[in-house]
Amino acid sequence: MGRKGRNAAESPRDTYEISSGRAELLRDTDRDGGWVLCVDGVPQSYVHLTDPTHLDFEYMRLLGDIVDSLGLEGEALDAVHIGGAGCTLPRYIAATRPGSRQVVLEPDAGLVRLVRERLPVKNVPGLRIRVVDGLAGIAALPDAADDLAVLDAFADAKVPAELVTAEFTADVARVLRPGGVYLMNIADGFRLMFARRVAATVGEVFPHALLMGDPGVLRGRRFGNLVLAGSRRPLPVAALGRLAAGGLARARLVEGADLTAFVAGGAPIRAAEGVDVPAPPPQLFGRG
Incomplete structure (x- = not known):
């Protein structure tokens, strides 16, 4: 979930019915090849078909910065x-780390x-898409299968509650290799209680963790995206701190x-208890 490109809201809208509701594709009139994918009025992705290294949403740029800081530059x-x-x-990882399997x-x-029809992925090397939910998809993966796991899932503009529990986080940790990293995109606002609980959950499973986000969001002044990272090994805090201080995304x-x-x-989130996942205020995306 992110913010729309500058002129995407004024561009022609192509509307499609999908399994979970209504999707729209909005052309970025400022950047040829750029598209914003919205689901039920909420921007979900910015995709640049000819330049996959262009990350328009601020939270996605933060995720890209973390990925860039892992291991050796260009390493698959x-x-x-x-x-x-x-x-x-x-798409970004395939372009910046050739040979990656995703x-x-x-x-x-x-x-x-x-996505396959209008934002084609068939030319993205090493990428497969499985039509499966996160719980079942992660459960089917073998132990120590991956270097990186990324949670960027929203339903009805909210992160699915079952994907932020300690039990699910532990299952993600199971499929990561010893030096693997878990990245999460979540959204929260006033008082940030949800973000605090998700951070507590990640910290219970992974000995090393960090949080990145817009200063205003981290102060609870407005609703927005936050990025969490967890790992069994130390994270590149110094490099990410420099990027946060001087990068394109203010963080x-x-x-x-x-x-x-x-x-x-x-407190960490348990599967049996449930959790109140915050939704963005209607006016954030012009829905109010």
């Missing part, structure tokens, strides 16, 4: 993506069909004692 990765939409990050787990068959990095303080009062 084995990755699993929980949630597909336009496959923006898989699988996208996307439960909406209609959305997958739309703040929280880790160590600051992350412990951020999490204070937030």
Whole structure:
């Protein structure tokens, strides 16, 4: 879930029925080859068909920065993506890390069909899409299969509650190799209680974690995206801190004692209890 491109809202809209609702493709009138994919009025992906290294949404740029900082530059990765939409990050990884093998787990068959037809992925080397939900898709993967797992899944503009539990996070950790990294895109706003609980959940499973996001969102002043990373091995905090301070996406990095303080009062999320996942305010995407 992200913000629309500057002129996407004014561009011609192509509307499609998908399994979970209604999808729209909006052409970026400022950048030839750019498209915004919306589901039920909420921007889900920005895809640039001729330049997959162009990441338009701020949270996606943060995810790209983290991926860039892992291992050796250009080194191929084995990755699993929980949630597909336009496959923006898989396209980026395929372009910047040739030889990577990636699988996208996307439960909406209609959305997958739309992406294959209008935002083609057949020319993205090493990429497969499976029509399956995140729980079943991760459960089917073998132990220590991947270097990277990415959660970027939304239903009804909210992160599915079953994908932020300690049990699911532990299953993701199972499929990661010892140095593997788990990345999550979540959204929260006032008081950030959901983000605190998700961070507590990640911190319970992974000994090393960090949080990145727009300073205003991290202060609870507005609703927006936050990126979490967890790993069994130390994360490249120094490099990411420099990128956050001077990158195109204005961001703040929280880790160590600051992350412990951020999490204070937030309990890990258990599958049996459920959790109140926040939805964006209607006016955020012009739906109000």
